[in-house]
Every structure is written in C-alpha cells, then in structure tokens.
Amino acid sequence: MALLELKGITKRFPGVLANDHIGLSVEAGEVHALLGENGAGKTTLMKILFGIYKMDSGEILLKGRPVSIRSPRHALELGIGMVQQHFTLVPSFSAVENVMLGLKDLGVVPKIQEVRKKLLRLSKMYGLEIDPDEKVWKMTVGEKQRLEILKLLYSGAEVLILDEPTAVLTPQETRALFEAIRQMKERGAAVIFISHKLNEVMEIADRVTVLRRGKVVGTVKKEETSTRLLATMMVGREVxxxxxxxxxxxxxxxxxxxxxxxxxxxxxxxxxxxxxxxxxxxxxxxxxxxxxxxxxxxxxxxxxxxxxxxxxxxxxxxxxxxxxxxxxxxxIAYIPQDRKEVAVAPNLSVGENLVMKDCCNGELGKMALDRRKIRMTVKKMIEDFSIKASSPDLRSRYLSGGNLQKVILARELSxxxxxxxxxxxxxxxxxxxxxxxxxxxxxxxxxxxxxxxxxxxxxxxxxxxxxxxxxxxxxxxxxxxxxxxxxxxxxxxxxxxxxxxxxx
Ligand SMILES: Nc1ncnc2c1ncn2[C@@H]1O[C@H](COP(=O)(O)OP(=O)(O)OP(=O)(O)O)[C@@H](O)[C@H]1O
Ligand SMILES: [Mg+2]
CATH class of the missing domain: 3.40.50.300 (P-loop containing nucleotide triphosphate hydrolases)
Incomplete structure (x- = not known):
C-alpha cells in the first residue's frame, strides 16, 4: 500500500486549469521527483496536499485512508510537511524559537531547553547544520532552509515536500541536502522533490512524475529514464x-x-x-x-x-x-536575484510589470499613454517569452515562479x-x-x-x-x-x- 495516494486532483483558477485529474502515489522510503514546465501545476498540487489550497475535486489517501486536509496545521498533524519556495520563518526569532512557535501551533508547549536539545540532535542526525540560537534574519538562505526542514522533522513529518529546494543553494549545500534526504529515506519517510535541474533529479529520485499543463504525462523509474528523456517528456520536444x-x-x-x-x-x-x-x-x-x-x-x-x-x-x-x-x-538593464522583492510589483498586473520601465520615455505614447500600443507591446512580450498567464491583467503575484522570472526577463531584454x-x-x-x-x-x-x-x-x-x-x-x-x-x-x-x- 502506498503511503500517500492522490486521485483525480483537480484545481481551477480563473482562466486556468492548474491541476487536471492528477494521480500520484508515493511510497514510504521513496524520493519522488515532480517535474514539469513553469506553470505546469507542481506548486499548486503540493499546496493542496499541504492544506493551503482547497481542491475542486479529487481524493487524498494517507496510508489507505481518505483524508480531507483543512489547513497546513492539519497537514502537519497528519505528518505532511512542506518547505515552500518562499520561507515562512519569523526573522526576529532564533532557530529554537521558530521551532517552538511551530509546536505551539500544533498545541504542544514544551520547554525551550528540551526543544534546543532535540533540535541539535536532529541537526546532527541529518547533517543539517544550524546554530540554534542564531536569529533568522542573520541566516543565509541555506541556513533558513535547513531550519525549515528541521522544523518539519521535529514535528515528525513522514511526508516531506520540498519545492525547488536547490534553486537557492550552493553546490556544497545541495550535496549536504541530498545527504539529509537520503537519511530521511532510510528512516522510512517519503520525500517529494521538485526541481528543474534534471541531473539532480537523476541523482536523488527513485521515481519521477512529469506534469504538463496540469496533467500527468507519466511516472517513470529512475533506472528506466535519462535527463534527455525527462526533458523531452517535460516540454514535448527534444531540448x-x-x-x-x-x-x-x-x-x-x-x-x-x-x-x-x-x-x-x-x-x-x-x-x-x-x-x-x-x-x-x-x-x-x-x-x-x-x-x-x-x-x-x-x-x-x-x-x-x-x-x-x-x-x-x-x-x-x-x-x-x-x-x-x-x-x-x-x-543598463538589471535582472536581480530577488524577483519577489526587487524585480516586480506583485500587486500590479503582468502587463503593467512588463511595460513599467517604458511608460515615461515616450515609446508608449507621447502625451498620454496609448492603451492600444501598450496592449500590443504586452501581447508581443508575452508571446516572445512564452509567459503562461491566464490574462495580461492577472496580478503578478499569482504567476508561477518561473513565469514571474520570465516577466522580468521580457521587460529587461526587450x-x-x-x-x-x-x-x-x-x-x-x-x-x-x-x-x-x-x-x-x-x-x-x-x-x-x-x-x-x-x-x-x-x-x-x-x-x-x-x-x-x-x-x-x-x-x-x-x-x-x-x-x-x-x-x-x-x-x-x-x-x-x-x-x-x-x-x-
Ligand atoms: N493563487 C492563484 N491564483 C490564480 N492563478 C494561480 C494561483 N496559483 C497558481 N496559479 C496559476 O496556476 C498555474 C500553475 O501554477 P504553479 O505555481 O502550480 O506552477 P509550477 O508548476 O509550480 O511552476 P514553476 O515551475 O514556475 O514554479 C499557473 O498558470 C499559475 O499562474
Ligand atoms: Mg512552482
């Protein structure tokens, strides 16, 4: 019996079917990679599993029993944890304090010294190095991520979802993370691993499920595939x-x-x-x-x-x-690393973000802004960079991670x-x-x-x-x-x- 089974998961956002009858099964002791183009629906599916989004239809079975996951807190109680693309730690708190906060949410109020001790033990056990007393705002991204993972391990998660964990890591940190993932596997946990780096997927995954436009293209065993084949499955052509x-x-x-x-x-x-x-x-x-x-x-x-x-x-x-x-x-054009904070205005539309640097130089109308011209420019940029947005008027914050990056590239390089x-x-x-x-x-x-x-x-x-x-x-x-x-x-x-x- 699979540890976790998703059946017919469907989720629609205005203008887009993000998940279309997705089926996925994950075994205990397995690293299951989730692969797919930007906007394919990976994060959405995982947010459903972690109780952030509600699915329109479908079924989730945990150890064979149907569950209805109401919230992230409920997901954690069931043993499902997720490290998101953007972290959720409290910057002014130390590592231990952040772990305590998570436990308090779960209704447990332990002593700080005990938490500290157990945190250090887990840190050692999994080779996830952190300083328990360091304040989060002083930590590097790698440290913050290790803390997020330790928080999940602390709460006893059996299913760990890691959404593009290596995108922000140095090669050395990635190696350490993979070691930790192997430990989790050995201890019988299931890890769902999202990455765009095919060689990483080939290194760490046991099975790979590929999504395209909200649908499952297929699930393959690592031994029966290659980076080349995976790339072809993902984009539907050879890369x-x-x-x-x-x-x-x-x-x-x-x-x-x-x-x-x-x-x-x-x-x-x-x-x-x-x-x-x-x-x-x-x-x-x-x-x-x-x-x-x-x-x-x-x-x-x-x-x-x-x-x-x-x-x-x-x-x-x-x-x-x-x-x-x-x-x-x-x-001078600039593509900054911090796309959420520096590069885009998340509450402005995709179109507005695309033309914001051109609106004052006369390119888009001399006296007043020429709406028609803006619409055409935006349309062309969206096509040129194949940005997947349900509409140019969509607020940028709702774009998938990769598509947000494409908006910045389109603006700077056009x-x-x-x-x-x-x-x-x-x-x-x-x-x-x-x-x-x-x-x-x-x-x-x-x-x-x-x-x-x-x-x-x-x-x-x-x-x-x-x-x-x-x-x-x-x-x-x-x-x-x-x-x-x-x-x-x-x-x-x-x-x-x-x-x-x-x-x-
Ligand atoms: N809250 C939301 N409101 C509206 N649309 C959304 C929302 N969240 C996601 N979407 C849309 O759902 C689709 C799937 O997005 P999702 O974030 O799941 O993709 P992804 O596979 O994780 O992509 P990436 O590799 O770029 O992270 C996209 O078209 C996205 O714009
Ligand atoms: Mg994503």
Whole structure:
C-alpha cells in the first residue's frame, strides 16, 4: 500500500486549469521527483496536499485512508510537511524559537531547553547544520532552509515536500541536502522533490512524475529514464543545449569598475576594492559561492546601493553618483536575484510589470499613454517569452515562479540595453525556458551589448560566457576561460585558494 495516494486532483483558477485529474502515489522510503514546465501545476498540487489550497475535486489517501486536509496545521498533524519556495520563518526569532512557535501551533508547549536539545540532535542526525540560537534574519538562505526542514522533522513529518529546494543553494549545500534526504529515506519517510535541474533529479529520485499543463504525462523509474528523456517528456520536444557562442571580437570597454568598495546589509564591506572590465559584445561570467559580494556588486552598478569608495565608469561616463532612472535611460538593464522583492510589483498586473520601465520615455505614447500600443507591446512580450498567464491583467503575484522570472526577463531584454547585469537569470526556469534565456543573452551580445552574468552554477556560466572572473571575499581573485580543463582551478579560486597555477 502506498503511503500517500492522490486521485483525480483537480484545481481551477480563473482562466486556468492548474491541476487536471492528477494521480500520484508515493511510497514510504521513496524520493519522488515532480517535474514539469513553469506553470505546469507542481506548486499548486503540493499546496493542496499541504492544506493551503482547497481542491475542486479529487481524493487524498494517507496510508489507505481518505483524508480531507483543512489547513497546513492539519497537514502537519497528519505528518505532511512542506518547505515552500518562499520561507515562512519569523526573522526576529532564533532557530529554537521558530521551532517552538511551530509546536505551539500544533498545541504542544514544551520547554525551550528540551526543544534546543532535540533540535541539535536532529541537526546532527541529518547533517543539517544550524546554530540554534542564531536569529533568522542573520541566516543565509541555506541556513533558513535547513531550519525549515528541521522544523518539519521535529514535528515528525513522514511526508516531506520540498519545492525547488536547490534553486537557492550552493553546490556544497545541495550535496549536504541530498545527504539529509537520503537519511530521511532510510528512516522510512517519503520525500517529494521538485526541481528543474534534471541531473539532480537523476541523482536523488527513485521515481519521477512529469506534469504538463496540469496533467500527468507519466511516472517513470529512475533506472528506466535519462535527463534527455525527462526533458523531452517535460516540454514535448527534444531540448538541445548546443549554442553557437559566436566568439566575435569584443569591442570597446563599456563597463569599468575601479577600486569599488560597497557595504552589505549588515553594514560591513562586502565588495572590497574590486576591479572589473566588460566589453561590448562580451559575456563576462562572474563565478563565486553566494555571499561573496556578487549581489552588492550588481546593486552598486545598477544604483541600488551606495558606493563607499571607487568608481563605476559606464560608456565613458562616471556614473557612480547617478540616479537609477538615469542609469536605466543610459542603457543598463538589471535582472536581480530577488524577483519577489526587487524585480516586480506583485500587486500590479503582468502587463503593467512588463511595460513599467517604458511608460515615461515616450515609446508608449507621447502625451498620454496609448492603451492600444501598450496592449500590443504586452501581447508581443508575452508571446516572445512564452509567459503562461491566464490574462495580461492577472496580478503578478499569482504567476508561477518561473513565469514571474520570465516577466522580468521580457521587460529587461526587450529593450536594447548596452549593459545587462544578470543575477541567476535562469533560477527556477524549466529547461525549455532556460535554453531560451541563453539564446536571448547571446542575441544581446551579438547586438553589441555587454553582459555581466553573476551565477553560482558553473554549468550556466560555461554555457554562455566568453570569459570567467572568479569572485571571492569581495574581490576578483582570478580569470579563466570557460573550458572543462579550467573547472578545477575555478573551483579552487571560488573556495579562496588563490595560489593555484595559472594554466596555459
Ligand atoms: N493563487 C492563484 N491564483 C490564480 N492563478 C494561480 C494561483 N496559483 C497558481 N496559479 C496559476 O496556476 C498555474 C500553475 O501554477 P504553479 O505555481 O502550480 O506552477 P509550477 O508548476 O509550480 O511552476 P514553476 O515551475 O514556475 O514554479 C499557473 O498558470 C499559475 O499562474
Ligand atoms: Mg512552482
């Protein structure tokens, strides 16, 4: 008997059938991956299982017994837990306090010392390292995620749902998470794992269920499939990751960063005397473990963060003190990593978010905004970037994670920027969309734009970059070519080992 069985789950939102008679069974001791294009309905299905959404019809059986899950609290009582794409911790509380809070919701009021002890024991048992007394606001995303998982383990969850857990992790953290998942499996838990990274799915999953447009395409055993087959199942065609980088001649230096010093959120210098140059028609990939100053560097160039010392020269002008609108006008596009907080206005419509940067430059009407022109522009962007939205008037907050990312890409890349700063531009995108973004970045480059690509994923950097700069502790510590043979040296540089041999 399956530990969990979903039958005929159906959920409709205005204008979209998000889940269409979905059937899924999950065994104890199994890692079951859920795969599918952006907007296929994965998160919706999991939110139903966790009691956040109510299904229109269908049935959920837990250990053979029908259950009706009323709320997340009820789901937890039944032993079903979920770590969502966006975390739900209280920032001003410590790790232990957050665990206590969760228990209080479940009607248990234990002593803090006991909770602390058990939390530490679980942390050790699963290799999920955290400091129980650290306040959540001080934690990295990886730490917050480990805490979310520990909270579920603490409450005794037998079914753990992880919605794109690795999208925000460094490769090392991903490895640790996989170790923990293996532990959960051994102890008889079932893990439902959502990811767009096919090699991860092949590594950790026992079975894979693929969704497309709200329907199940099929469930396959890991041994009987491959990344290639999974990609084809997902998008309904073969996905080839072969790009012509067109190694043309890079032109003039368009961006020059000199001796830049920038402070992070906690007030310390995180960019420490950094120098960098990017040329027209060039993609410079900046490789580094998250938290080494990438974010602050990108924000300083775009104007979101003040510069302590140093200069930013763009297209021959010293823009260090320029306002953001002036930088946008001069041709700087920015794809930030924090799409929910920085990149979109969640309560504005998809259409409004798409054109918000163009509404004041005369492109969309001289005196007043030309509604018809806006509608046409929006329609074209939605088509070009295949954004799945039931309507251009849908509030952006209701888009699936990947489609929200596509809105940002469409807005930034549909204009003709001279410089594109892209932070993790394909995070959360399905393989088809990823392929598309790479081709878009290469197209920008072919048109003469400079691209500064900041990513933790070396595959991503290697696929499109002309040169690789490695950032560590707020400085560029070395350059490399995006070649297989340089992988090890880049890895060492990323880890702060700077006395490595320069390869020929
Ligand atoms: N609260 C909501 N209101 C309206 N539509 C919604 C809501 N939640 C989800 N949708 C829609 O349901 C569909 C499925 O979305 P869902 O978030 O389940 O996709 P997903 O498979 O998780 O995609 P991704 O890989 O991008 O995260 C999308 O078309 C989305 O816009
Ligand atoms: Mg999702």
């Amino acid at each position: 080839v990751f072969q790009f012509d980088k067109m190694n043309g001649d890079a032109g003039e230096v368009i961006l020059k960063v000199e001796g830049l010093k920038v402070r992070g959120d906690k007030g310390y210098l995180t960019v420490k005397s950094l120098d960098l140059e990017v040329r027209e028609g060039e993609i410079l990939g900046v490789a580094g473990v998250a938290g080494n100053g990438q974010k602050e560097l990108a924000e300083a160039i775009y104007g979101l963060r003040d510069v302590d010392e140093g200069r930013i020269i763009f297209d021959g002008h010293d823009i260090t003190k320029w306002s953001i609108p002036r930088r946008i006008k001069a041709g 204009r003709t920027p001279k410089l594109v700063i892209a932070e993790h531009p394909t995070r959360g995108l399905d393989v088809g969309a990823m392929e598309y973004v790479y081709s878009k970045l290469l197209e920008q480059k072919a048109q003469g734009a400079a691209v500064l690509l900041l990513a933790g994923d070396l595959d991503e950097i290697f696929t499109v970059s002309d040169r690789v700069a490695v950032i560590y502790d707020g400085r560029i510590v070395g350059y490399a070519e995006p070649k297989e043979s340089e992988l090890e040296r880049i890895g060492l540089l990323m880890a702060g080992v700077t006395d490595v041999q320069e390869s020929a």
